[in-house]
Amino acid sequence: MSEAAPSAPRLRTRFTELLGIEYPVVQGGMMWVGRAELAAAVSEAGGLGIVTALTQPSPAELAREIERTRKLTDKPFGVNLTILPTITPPPYDEYRRAIVDSGVTIVETAGSSPEPHMEFFAEHNVRVIHKCTSVRHAVKAERLGVAAVSIDGFECAGHPGEDDVPGLVLIPAAADALTIPFIASGGFCDGRGLAAALALGADGVNMGTRFLCSAEAPVAESVKQRIIDASELDTRLIFRQLRNTARVARNAVSDEVVRILADGGTFPDVQPLVTGARGRLVFEDGDLDAGIWSVGLSQGLVRDIAPAGDLVRRIVSEAREVTLRMTEHLA
Template identity: 55%
Template structure:
């Protein structure tokens, strides 16, 4: 059996997309994922400037001859990045697959489509998915409440969100959030998705992340995440540690909290330093409930191959559920 979906036909890969993750979507991971047969994704904003992204793209090309994409996420920030500069740099370096996410992506999507690119847009509601559909994206990535990072403010889990997508959307969609093994991938295919976007598996594979963090992901369970920024209406699911719980405590104070009250605690550079030092309590880092089903640290090649084989077995085994009635 070979898995064939609208995503595999579009990308020429197995129906798995590496999530675009801050500090994690670096050349070594993107190249390894693409080499393994899935779609690797570089995270543009992990790089400090558009020129640094150019070099990251070139480095990825030195590591793999296979296609990979670039993620650009538009989120509320005190100092907005040069989104247009990152987009132009990637286009000029020959990238033709993009993952977009976040607020008001219309102009970015229009630019990429004008350049003949494939655009996968990630969203957390059917309302936003239908808006992106009108903008002309090729594939939607439907992000359930189980996900790491920003799950939106409506708290709808993947099971219902994907079923709604099957009812409402006219273009292919992949599933994102809470998927880390073959059962998850087979499940979302049954719900109508044409593939899966996987983030947490990448965290335990990427080279720049300290082994202590990888081990912590394997040891952790689905209960070991927490939401921060709920009171600021910019909810993020992160690893439950001393820093994130301090942020939650500040948010729960009478009268609430302003971003300035937690700014130092949630610094992105502090989270990056925690990855490098191997200290899971050093800063804030994104984590999905899918940690509960992660049990080992394989290579990208082994993980992608294993998921593909097991998904085929699961789908094939479902035929046993259907019993023909005797005439």
């Protein structure tokens, strides 16, 4: 655990009060990236770090990763459990058990509906934050009893859904429809974004790409440098024809996937190109064309590689400055 660094006063929202954190800044639960060092650095700085459950090869390994995180910070952190249809589903019940047995009380769910998991988490006093890409899914998640929602706009990395609604519309629409706290995801990487999200009615922000380009992110430096060098134009939307759209980095592989599907190909035709194992090689070996890898439009706003804790403090400070500048226009 690091020594306490000077920090700004708490930035209180319904989300920070719900989870007992200082700042409404959440590190997204990214596959292969959400490990102890990154999650702990974000939480230690006052945000909410997220350990990604399925990055760990087994529930036992997840329990060890949670313990490693706890040794690095005594502040709240969460665990991401992404629920997606697969040929060989992970043992979700065992991962759930590892989470609660490790004493974690904050879980971010994503992918399919969290309904099959809600009763178990409720019994163990786990607060669920469910990531949604539409207002209708967010409203359903609220009915299921989640504690908060993460509303994911079209700008995001990974799966933005099929409605193509950007955050500028999606966030206030969610604010009008929900009664529980919610945070905004997709396109956020700095204090301007945090201030904008709060102005639009959100209770905080979730950032993936920005923390992917942090010092603690366990990915090759070439990946981080590509994010800095890239613009907001350097992503690809793949799987559009399959109604399973994903936003990934533009590279030789994603270009090929788009071409094959545009020419009438089907998933079996691209499956060898899009395996998770190939994407993992990008992060581990730094070969940017080894496979597909997720990154959001916000990469066009990322200018540096910085410690995750510094990013949290910088983002909050910038948001305060933006808010103060805006109030000057009302004088």
